[in-house]
Amino acid sequence: MRRAWIEIAVFSAGFGALVGCGGGATGPTTDVQLLAGEIPVEPGATVISHTLEGDVLDQQVTDGAGHAQLRYQTGALVTAVFSRAAGYHVITTPALATGELEIHGPPPDQAPILSNSLVITAPAIDADAITVDMGCTTATVDGFPKTLDVPAQCLGSDPNLDVLVRATIGDDVVGYFAARVPSDQDGVGMLDIPAWNTTFTTIPVTQNDLGATIELDEVSDGFVFATPGATELANTWTGLVADTSRVRAQVGPPIAAQTTTQFTAGLPASIAFTTEDFLPAATTSVALRDRAKLAFGWTALAVGDVTNFHASWTPAALPITWDVVLAPDADHIAFPQLDPDLATTLAPPVGDITLTTDLRAIDGPDTTDLASVQAAGLWLVTTDAPTIVPPPTTGETRETNVGGFD
16 A cells, blocks of 8 residues: 655644553564555554453554554454544454554544635525535535635545535425536636526436335545435436445444445446345344443354444543454454553543444455455544445445444
8 A cells, every 4th residue: 555654743642641551562563554544644643452351461652654563462452542633533453463454544633724715606596595515514605606715625636626506495405506616726616507406317226125215425536425315216416526426225223224335436327225235134232241341242243244343432522432343253342441541531431421332244345354354454434334344446335233232
């Protein structure tokens, strides 16, 4: 993988609680490489090796290249702590005996730098609200013409800006316009809406064996634009340039669902979900064995490439998200028992602090088991249902989950 040797601001380097145990590693060691998103490295982050029961073996801080080497023993896990302004993302997985484990965590914090502007003109329309979606941000406007500031991160990989303007009454779209808008040499993009679209480009749903709820997202230059819900037809935004798309089908409620996501270059010609496209419904339940130690158990899911245990809580100002990636036969886990300083920063959800959990089996199109998923790198660039398996360009990921605990 090509790595960008750049200096990034990592919030975790700013407080003394997240420090290594000191000294070089002796005996068997395991290598970990942390990345902030796809390419930038993650220096100054805490990485811990520990047993399945949470007993800490070693603790280090990643160097300037995002690398750490830790002492470990057979069956040990590694935990990486990604710290962002929005909270902490803690990621745990079995340590590798050989090779280097790459963990892709959340992208680095970015300052809201304004680099461009967008000028919009449009005919009047009767609507309760008008929103302008620029990929990385959404603005509400009360009419046109309108000039909007464009954050630098909305430009994606080039100076073009993907824009979706929607006029709504209640939850109904009464008019919209979508386009890829170029910027001139002064960083100004001009979007003239000659007329509002009132119909969609449709894609037929030819098969839906389990009566799943189907949603389609258009992805333009890396930014996700959700479309209206699908029944016999999926509605897409006419004029929006979809580099890729993903169609998500969910059977059952979010706390006990079978979910399959199909990835396609551009837009699919049709949409079909057969019974075989879904993993079996999960029948296990999660037991909280020790709240202070965050020790959990469950009956092994035994399907898919990996098991993902997900927990979140907010002990202070910043939320903590903990994602564990294990083999399908795994049936328990415990949070690493941290030193007093670090335990204060990543405090457990004791007392009346709300704790939520979700247990997922994940099956990817390009992987076959935990070893192949780890060999391709773990992808947890979001805290909300990350793919974990490498994000596919084509093919489908299958999941089955159960939320909550006893």
